Every structure is written in C-alpha cells, then in structure tokens.
Amino acid sequence: MSDHICSAGCTHSSHLNDADLQGEFAEARRSLRASIGGKPTTGAAGKAGVTQRPLPSKKAGENFSHYYVPANDKTVHWGYFSKSIEPLLKVESGDYATIETVTHHSNDDFDRMIKGDPGAESIFHWDAKGKNIDRRGMGPMDHPLGAGGGMGVHVCTGPIFINGAEPGDVLEVRCIDTMQRPSGNPEFHGKTFGINAAANWGFQYNNLITEPKTREVVTVYEVDAKGDHTSAKAVYNYRWTPQTDPFGVVHPIIDYPGVPVDHSTIQKNYDVLKGYEIPVRPHFGLIGVAPAEVEMASSNPPSYTGGNFDNWRMGRGATAFFPVSVKGAMFTVGDPHASQGDAELCGTAIECSLTGLFQFILHKKADLPGTKLYDLDYPLLETESELIVHGFSCPNYLKEFANSADPVAEVCSRASLNTAMTDAFNKTRRFFMNTRNLSEDEAISLISVSVDFGITQVVDGNWGVHAIIKKSIFPK
Incomplete structure (x- = not known):
C-alpha cells in the first residue's frame, strides 16, 4: 500500500493480509461483545483495562506486540488533544492496537446506545452528585455550560505514545479492520445504533425553509452490528427540546456534549425515511497526533496534525500519515462514524461507536527525502488506489x-x-x-x-x- 522506508530487516508490513491477524481481531470482537454483556474482558488487567494480547501470526525473530485498549472513563478524555496527558501505553514501531471508541452522541438515546454497556455507562455517568468525566472541552472548568464548556466535544481514546517518535518524523497508522459496537441492552441484542444530529453548527441551520425555521433534529439509525457492513436504516427522529442536565443547567440547543436527553420531553416520529437504505462505510472522523503549539487544543477544528478532519475514507484498509509534532507523537482516535457524505453538511455523520485494529509505523525524518512523506505538514490518507x-x-x-x-x-x-x-x-x-x-x-x-x-x-x-x-x- 505504501512506500516502505524503515530500517533494514523490519517486518512491519508482513501481516497486513494475514488471515491469522484477522482471526485475532475476530477474537477481539467476541471479547468486546462478552464484556458488554457483563462479563470481564479477557486478559490480565493492565492500566485502565489496557491489556497485551498475543498475535497468533507472530513468527520467530519478530518482536511486535498487540494491545487491547477498551473505552471507559479511565481510557478516554473528552474534547481535546494534549501533549501533556499521561499516555495509556507506549508502543514500538510495528506494534498493533485494537482500540475501542465511543460516540459523544450516545446519550441522545440512552436505552439503545449506553444501557447495559459497562464502558459506555462509565463514560457517560452523570448525576446530581457529579459526572465521571467532568472536563468536556478545553474551556474553563467553571464555564456556565459545564466544565470545559463543550469547547471540544469528542470522546477521545488515548493517547498512545510511540517510542522513538520525535518532531519532524512521520507516524503511519494503518487501519486494518473495524467493527460496530453492539448495543448492551438485551432489548436490542445484536443491533447497533447511531445518531445523526442536524445541529446548530450545521451548514443548513440558518437556511431552513419549513417551520420552525430554527430547529435541531436528531435521527436515530439502526446499523448492522455483525460486521457485514451493509446498510443503515432510520428508526425515528425527534426535534431537540430544552434539556435540563443533572446539575440543573438548561440546554435550549445542543451546546454541551453528553447531556442526557429526557425522552419524556420529545416527540418521536417513526415515519421517517421509509424504504431508504444508507450504505455503511465505518470510519473514524477524528484521528491524529498532538500539536506542539498549546497544552490543550479543542477536538473540533482539524489542523496539520490531523484531528477532526472527518474524511469517510479513513476506514478499513486505509492508511493515515501524520507529521509528528511532539515527542512520542501522542496518537488519539475518536468520533467514530457508521457513514458520512462528503461535507458532513448538517453537522454530524451517523455517529456510531466503533472498534478499530491499527498498526503504527514510525518513519524517521532522515529517511523521508525521496518518498511521498517528504515535507509532509498535513494529514495524508492512502487507500489501495488513491492518495488523499x-x-x-x-x-x-x-x-x-x-x-x-x-x-x-x-x-x-x-x-x-x-x-x-x-x-x-x-x-x-x-x-x-x-x-x-x-x-x-x-x-x-x-x-x-x-x-x-x-x-x-x-x-x-x-x-x-x-x-x-x-x-x-x-x-x-
């Protein structure tokens, strides 16, 4: 897929098409479903639940490792990139990680997207006494909307420190596979759901032609959860009504992430998009490394180190290249999507929790001249047939x-x-x-x-x- 410019003798690309590696990811699927069903994740407990797992395809003399990173209130941070967060783990160039990601829109339908899922429940827990993840965004902790001010909205899993990465290098991230995160609620066993919010930050918001002219609409989609990656269908939609969070703050619009929606205050319309099927193309809207310029950067605007650039091509089989700006690169991923069109016009895609299998490869600055990575100061994507x-x-x-x-x-x-x-x-x-x-x-x-x-x-x-x-x- 990509120009290989690492040191002699490396084995970074030897397993990208290995059936055994795909088998390991299938095992990760089973582990995730078991943990969501209430059973403990397999493997010895590591930091924040991070585990190291063997790769059955590993051959004599090869020294890469595979890690499993669950999404929970100890492994995610909300709404920002930072070069100063303590990393979840440190990996070598060539290592693999299976990483869970959770959408920040899950509380738009608690029953379908949070209930019965221990990881999601720990992330979104919020009652009158407190919330497990207080800071949501890089704003002030005393912001009237809530800690962090929603100045950055995405649930971010990471960071992961790449040993040997220094400013001027390039980090290659191969997305080998993805899987949908199934609902943990027995009522919706075997199903996955996602949220599309036509929100106040969308392109359409000040250009509506039917009444009421100012409105935000949430559409709930059912997405294939078996790994077949076929289609999504709308279940129902509703107009956002003012929501009062557990701290008593009223949110007349969608202005702070993770506010639990009280479904007794909304009117559900099940007669929506009947017969329409949306092709599913799972991908990660937010993926990148930490910038050097600030201690904390909002997850919302993308920049030269990647972040929330929302390209639907960043899915299974794609490779991303990021210029390293800080020691260790500090890789983070989030904003998972089931599907999205170019432009993401109304403000969101089908925001649907995903797990991805990634491989990390470090390209040193001295090796970049003469390759496609030379002078790279932006996120570059590569698919089998294209460079983006x-x-x-x-x-x-x-x-x-x-x-x-x-x-x-x-x-x-x-x-x-x-x-x-x-x-x-x-x-x-x-x-x-x-x-x-x-x-x-x-x-x-x-x-x-x-x-x-x-x-x-x-x-x-x-x-x-x-x-x-x-x-x-x-x-x-």
Whole structure:
C-alpha cells in the first residue's frame, strides 16, 4: 500500500493480509461483545483495562506486540488533544492496537446506545452528585455550560505514545479492520445504533425553509452490528427540546456534549425515511497526533496534525500519515462514524461507536527525502488506489492565531472554501513537485486533468477540501 522506508530487516508490513491477524481481531470482537454483556474482558488487567494480547501470526525473530485498549472513563478524555496527558501505553514501531471508541452522541438515546454497556455507562455517568468525566472541552472548568464548556466535544481514546517518535518524523497508522459496537441492552441484542444530529453548527441551520425555521433534529439509525457492513436504516427522529442536565443547567440547543436527553420531553416520529437504505462505510472522523503549539487544543477544528478532519475514507484498509509534532507523537482516535457524505453538511455523520485494529509505523525524518512523506505538514490518507491530500481554511490555526484570545473562534470566523481550496491546491502542487520531481508546469497540468477535489467538511470550524490523486496515473 505504501512506500516502505524503515530500517533494514523490519517486518512491519508482513501481516497486513494475514488471515491469522484477522482471526485475532475476530477474537477481539467476541471479547468486546462478552464484556458488554457483563462479563470481564479477557486478559490480565493492565492500566485502565489496557491489556497485551498475543498475535497468533507472530513468527520467530519478530518482536511486535498487540494491545487491547477498551473505552471507559479511565481510557478516554473528552474534547481535546494534549501533549501533556499521561499516555495509556507506549508502543514500538510495528506494534498493533485494537482500540475501542465511543460516540459523544450516545446519550441522545440512552436505552439503545449506553444501557447495559459497562464502558459506555462509565463514560457517560452523570448525576446530581457529579459526572465521571467532568472536563468536556478545553474551556474553563467553571464555564456556565459545564466544565470545559463543550469547547471540544469528542470522546477521545488515548493517547498512545510511540517510542522513538520525535518532531519532524512521520507516524503511519494503518487501519486494518473495524467493527460496530453492539448495543448492551438485551432489548436490542445484536443491533447497533447511531445518531445523526442536524445541529446548530450545521451548514443548513440558518437556511431552513419549513417551520420552525430554527430547529435541531436528531435521527436515530439502526446499523448492522455483525460486521457485514451493509446498510443503515432510520428508526425515528425527534426535534431537540430544552434539556435540563443533572446539575440543573438548561440546554435550549445542543451546546454541551453528553447531556442526557429526557425522552419524556420529545416527540418521536417513526415515519421517517421509509424504504431508504444508507450504505455503511465505518470510519473514524477524528484521528491524529498532538500539536506542539498549546497544552490543550479543542477536538473540533482539524489542523496539520490531523484531528477532526472527518474524511469517510479513513476506514478499513486505509492508511493515515501524520507529521509528528511532539515527542512520542501522542496518537488519539475518536468520533467514530457508521457513514458520512462528503461535507458532513448538517453537522454530524451517523455517529456510531466503533472498534478499530491499527498498526503504527514510525518513519524517521532522515529517511523521508525521496518518498511521498517528504515535507509532509498535513494529514495524508492512502487507500489501495488513491492518495488523499487535505487542505484547510487555516492550515495551522494554532500557530496562525497564537496571539488570539480564542484561536478556535478566530478560525471559525475565517472559515472559507476559497482558502481551503487554495491550501489543497498548494499542497497538491508541492506534493507532485517535491515527491515526484515534476516541474510546476507539469504539476499544474496533471492536477487539472487528473485530480479530483472534494469538500471534506464544512462544519468543524476549519473547513476542509481534499484532493484525490489516483495512483494509476504514476509511471509504472
């Protein structure tokens, strides 16, 4: 799939298609379902439930390891990236990790997405006495909406420290497989559910044509939970009504993550999208490494180290490359989706908890010249047939607005498809000139006749445009 530029003798790519490795992930599926059913996760208890598990495909002389990282209130942080969080574990280049992720929209339907799931219940626990995860976002702890202010909304699993990673290196993350997280509620045994919220941060919010003109609508989807990855179907929808959280704060709009929705206050419409089937393409909307510029960065706007760039292609079989900005890289993943269209127009995808099997490979700075990773300062995706370059309205908003009192508000106010397209073009031109040794004129012609540009998302504050480069155009 990718140019391999590690040291001689490494075995990083030897198991990507190994049936035994897929068998290990199948075992992880069974373990997850057993734990959600109330039984303890297999393996000796490690830090916050992290366990090391053998790979049956491991051969003599190979020294990579496999870890299982559950999602619970001890393994996730809510709404931010940070270079200073104590990592859950430290891995070597070539190691694997099966990582659980949970959507921050689970409390929109507690019965379907939290009840009976110990990990999810621990994350979302909130009563009048307190909540297990108090900080939600990188805002002040005394914010009137709640600790962290919802200035960053995603439930993030991590971070994972990559031994040997230093600024200037590139971290390769291979997504080998994904699986849906099944409902823990016996009433919905064998089913998985996801949430789509047409929310106040969506592109449509100030452009509605039917009454009431200002509304947020939550649609609950049922998603295949057996690993077949086929389709999703709408179950019902409802309009958001003012919700009072366990601390007594009223939320007239969706403005703070994890607020439990009181279903006695809403009217469910089951006559919705009858007969429509949405192809399921599971992926991780938020994936990346920690930025160097600040101690704590909101999970909402994406940036040069990745984060919430919401490209539906970041699923099974895809590889992501991230420029390392801090020691250890500090990898984090979250915002799992069952499906999403380019642009993520209404503000969310089908937000549906997922587990992923990942492999981490470190590329040292000295080895980058002459490869596709040279001069990489943005998240690069690779699939079997494509390379995907990501442009943003503000490529590194944390640096650009370092002197601003609120860099997130600054980038949101400047979001523009024009600037995102310009950035995507500049990066694509640089990619062809620096990694393929083309002249500028050659690069521009090739871009115009063969590269597809698309709108990644227009809802994360820092809007995105991606360029899809088909690998078939390269000289054989």
